[in-house]
Amino acid sequence: MCQKMEVVLLILSWTILCHKIQAVEILLLPALKHLLLKFSHHQSWIPFKILSCGLPDSMWGRFFRNAELEKMVDQDLTRLYPERGSYFQTSGCQGMLRRILLLWCLRHQEYGYRQGMHELLAPLLYVLHVDVERLSEVRKDYEDHFADKFDGFSYHENDLTYKFEFKKFSEYVGDGSEFEETSVKASSLTELDPVIQTIVLLSDAYGAEGELGIVLSEKFMEHDAYAMFDALMSGAGGVVAMAEFFSPSPYGSSHTGLTPVIEASAAMYHLLSVVDSSLHTHLVELGVEPQYFSLRWLRVLFGREFSLEDLLVIWDEIFARDNKKFNKASDSDAESNSGVLDSPRGAFISAFAVSMILMLRSSLLATENATACLQRLLSFPDDIDLGMLVEKAKSLQALAADAKNSNSLLLHPGLYEGRKLVLSRVHSLPRDSTSPRTPLGVEPESYWEEKWRVLHKEEEHKQGAVEEQGSNIRKRWSERVKLRLSRTESDPSPSKKNQRTQVSKPSSRRSLLEDLARQLGSDDDKENTGCNDVEHRDKVEANGNDVTDKKFSNIPSCVASEENSPNFSDPSSPVHRNGDQGNQSESSSVASNSCIDENEAELGGTNPERPVLRVSDIPDGLASRCTNDDSMGKSASGMKERRSLSGKFNWILKLGRDATEGTSKRPGASKGAKIGNDESGQNNVPDSSSANGCDNSSWTSKGETVDQNLIVSLRNLGHTMLENIQVLESAFEQDRGQMGPQEENGLVGKGQVTAMSALKELRKISNLLSEM
Amino acid sequence: MSYDYLFKYIIIGDTGVGKSCLLLQFTDKRFQPVHDLTIGVEFGARMVTIDGRPIKLQIWDTAGQESFRSITRSYYRGAAGALLVYDITRRETFNHLASWLEDARQHANPNMTILLVGNKSDLAHRRAVSKEEGEQFAKENGLLFLEASARTGQNVEEAFTKTAAKILQKIQEGVFDVSNESSGIKVGYGRAQGPAGGRDGAVAQRGGCCS
Numbered sequence: 001m002c003q004k005m006e007v008v009l010l011i012l013s014w015t016i017l018c019h020k021i022q023a024v025e026i027l028l029l030p031a032l033k034h035l036l037l038k039f040s041h042h043q044s045w046i047p048f049k050i051l052s053c054g055l056p057d058s059m060w061g062r063f064f065r066n067a068e069l070e071k072m073v074d075q076d077l078t079r080l081y082p083e084r085g086s087y088f089q090t091s092g093c094q095g096m097l098r099r100i101l102l103l104w105c106l107r108h109q110e111y112g113y114r115q116g117m118h119e120l121l122a123p124l125l126y127v128l129h130v131d132v133e134r135l136s137e138v139r140k141d142y143e144d145h146f147a148d149k150f151d152g153f154s155y156h157e158n159d160l161t162y163k164f165e166f167k168k169f170s171e172y173v174g175d176g177s178e179f180e181e182t183s184v185k186a187s188s189l190t191e192l193d194p195v196i197q198t199i200v201l202l203s204d205a206y207g208a209e210g211e212l213g214i215v216l217s218e219k220f221m222e223h224d225a226y227a228m229f230d231a232l233m234s235g236a237g238g239v240v241a242m243a244e245f246f247s248p249s250p251y252g253s254s255h256t257g258l259t260p261v262i263e264a265s266a267a268m269y270h271l272l273s274v275v276d277s278s279l280h281t282h283l284v285e286l287g288v289e290p291q292y293f294s295l296r297w298l299r300v301l302f303g304r305e306f307s308l309e310d311l312l313v314i315w316d317e318i319f320a321r322d323n324k325k326f327n328k329a330s331d332s333d334a335e336s337n338s339g340v341l342d343s344p345r346g347a348f349i350s351a352f353a354v355s356m357i358l359m360l361r362s363s364l365l366a367t368e369n370a371t372a373c374l375q376r377l378l379s380f381p382d383d384i385d386l387g388m389l390v391e392k393a394k395s396l397q398a399l400a401a402d403a404k405n406s407n408s409l410l411l412h413p414g415l416y417e418g419r420k421l422v423l424s425r426v427h428s429l430p431r432d433s434t435s436p437r438t439p440l441g442v443e444p445e446s447y448w449e450e451k452w453r454v455l456h457k458e459e460e461h462k463q464g465a466v467e468e469q470g471s472n473i474r475k476r477w478s479e480r481v482k483l484r485l486s487r488t489e490s491d492p493s494p495s496k497k498n499q500r501t502q503v504s505k506p507s508s509r510r511s512l513l514e515d516l517a518r519q520l521g522s523d524d525d526k527e528n529t530g531c532n533d534v535e536h537r538d539k540v541e542a543n544g545n546d547v548t549d550k551k552f553s554n555i556p557s558c559v560a561s562e563e564n565s566p567n568f569s570d571p572s573s574p575v576h577r578n579g580d581q582g583n584q585s586e587s588s589s590v591a592s593n594s595c596i597d598e599n600e601a602e603l604g605g606t607n608p609e610r611p612v613l614r615v616s617d618i619p620d621g622l623a624s625r626c627t628n629d630d631s632m633g634k635s636a637s638g639m640k641e642r643r644s645l646s647g648k649f650n651w652i653l654k655l656g657r658d659a660t661e662g663t664s665k666r667p668g669a670s671k672g673a674k675i676g677n678d679e680s681g682q683n684n685v686p687d688s689s690s691a692n693g694c695d696n697s698s699w700t701s702k703g704e705t706v707d708q709n710l711i712v713s714l715r716n717l718g719h720t721m722l723e724n725i726q727v728l729e730s731a732f733e734q735d736r737g738q739m740g741p742q743e744e745n746g747l748v749g750k751g752q753v754t755a756m757s758a759l760k761e762l763r764k765i766s767n768l769l770s771e772m
Numbered sequence: 773m774s775y776d777y778l779f780k781y782i783i784i785g786d787t788g789v790g791k792s793c794l795l796l797q798f799t800d801k802r803f804q805p806v807h808d809l810t811i812g813v814e815f816g817a818r819m820v821t822i823d824g825r826p827i828k829l830q831i832w833d834t835a836g837q838e839s840f841r842s843i844t845r846s847y848y849r850g851a852a853g854a855l856l857v858y859d860i861t862r863r864e865t866f867n868h869l870a871s872w873l874e875d876a877r878q879h880a881n882p883n884m885t886i887l888l889v890g891n892k893s894d895l896a897h898r899r900a901v902s903k904e905e906g907e908q909f910a911k912e913n914g915l916l917f918l919e920a921s922a923r924t925g926q927n928v929e930e931a932f933t934k935t936a937a938k939i940l941q942k943i944q945e946g947v948f949d950v951s952n953e954s955s956g957i958k959v960g961y962g963r964a965q966g967p968a969g970g971r972d973g974a975v976a977q978r979g980g981c982c983s
Binding site (some may be wrong): 293369 | 787
């Protein structure tokens, strides 16, 4: 052994001396390589390694670096989907993964190998593998249609460059290539199932495109996987290049100096702040930095958060989106910030991440420290409704794209002040081009008029063609009108409001919308006295809503999902809530006749059926789970209504987004409130007060008719109760989860058991109430 | 659950030395021979009792390969204790300790308690780093030291509790300003040291309702 080593040492020192002589490469026979590696960890080699690494281009330097790389890749590959041993741990798969990764890393030395890359590659290879298997199945059954004899030829045998685990690989490849004679004799291609037909045509080596016609082939699987992986990593000329998320250096032309993953995380948080500012605030206050969890989400493109089957669905959605950079002709100042997610695909990724966070909303709101919060974010439940998640992401995508424009606000902790202002201004914007109370935006008000007109035209154009959209819009519209009217008819009794406050659990957590709520309160008072201007206001507001809705109509799913938002952000149970809507829609459409508006015609046909169906389609368990989750958090903070309000506001807020920049610089929140108050008596465009009031009514107006008042308030009580129970339960659960395994048995005492059973009883009662 | 203190821990060390396995053994009392590699950071929490005092540990288990300063820097923030792990069967993981230590010293609270763990002590036949070397390194750098095995569970519990005991001792000596969150220590319910701030209040409330 020692002798051998001396020989190797000799060779090594010699080659170091003349490392530029290319002929030395001959020495690198596999056997020698093996020997070298075997001893390379011996301590006496360290000086040599240091020496060789000091010469960056030396062959030995490269040799050791590559050996390190191989070792690292191998180590990680053995840990790839260990529980899914079936395919990923087969030698064939491992060999391909290894070669592809090594090759890619060698060709992209600026990135090198980073942990997680293999988990981006594996699903790609898996998809190819599944497709190839399917192909060979079809081939077996419909052999006659496959005239291609090329596949029988194993090209590897003549491939001198092929070195890695050749035998294993060829065995693997060889498995499927012999097909049997027992094939179905179909007389002609056209008689086949269209799916089969496609498969056959796609592998027609002698078709119109010759060999290029072979889209899928076993022997090109590895090549394909490499090409796909490379495209994924480099972004294939697009914006979202996965390799960036592994890069420690700032993104291309970014002036922020942030690494791409941090920049993308910030963009994601920004979107969250737009969609759900209360949750965002909560996370920020706990010190949950987005990259703590989004690093993993982004690097492996959600691969760790979902099962492979679900992941493929998500990836389909992601890759279906264009990866071209956004055209932002309108905003020249934001242009300089070229975000790493600055494409439809990037926007979707961001939107998807945010909808994941929203999915966990209540459980996140229930946490009290960063670690607990992160623990939940990084152990995403595996029983979620993926379809819903994707829908939600789709609905947020447009916002995500828009949010890019205001990226400059990203790290502003004081956003909320400005936001509240915008919030209160949203409804006044479309109409009030000359009002002295809204002179503040960066955008001239005429901009809004113009936008309105454009949107309106689009809308008219669409209306005939897209019935669904129309119904969504109408529903939304009429609902708002309804809510407004009913609120003015029957204002909630103060006692009812008190009840709510009492029921909700007192909390030390601060509520960002407290002053907003105060505004709401004063607004209610005003409403009582100022009913005579209601009609006029309604008319004006109808216009406001109109524009709102039209904006949404550009992203129909957005509307739909907001309607269905109970699952995400509405505190009441989806079923009941939709029941309400169904009941009330008729009267609301009647009521809305009092509004003189060009969209009047639409109102008659209000048909909220679609959204209702959608929600009820959701499996029971899931729906209730979502609501549970949701409500827990809200009442945990004792801010259920306000939070839900804020959720709604955030949607509206988004519409006024573009004006935010200006607003945030201007007067404080108090002034915003003042504006609202000053205005209340005037027969003018409603400002903050009516904007608030409108949404306010969504929870106060449940008792639409006098008869129903009692029942509805009981029902509400039931909901509130249920939510609080869920909070308690989640608190228990949380504690149990955080205890060590030993403590669990010892410390979960009798008291807790009785408390749990009491909770169950309460739950029954609240169920009864809410079912009234 | 009420607790007197809440400590944030961070586990660092080369990739594949068994950081996640140590955590899993500590929190779940089980061993997973092939553990998923950690991307970014993962989390665990457990209660321990030191000197009759309930203490909650929140553990950040970091990725070994993570070398992005901009990201790793923030992992250290507010950590009261750290487990610096190497693999006794892989010499290079021991050789890298110095750079890990430098990282920690650079980004962490200077009072952070660090315990050096020589993991995989069950694989004594493949040992590449002697126990004495480990002890020596720890001594030179003022670290606590243990050899442990995430597989058998040997010394795993001790690694975490020994660190906690040291932190507790430092608190009693007045080294830490426990009201300052950057120390990685939060005072829990039942230990009112001075006026409780907003977040401590929240902790107290929860502790109160469930104990």
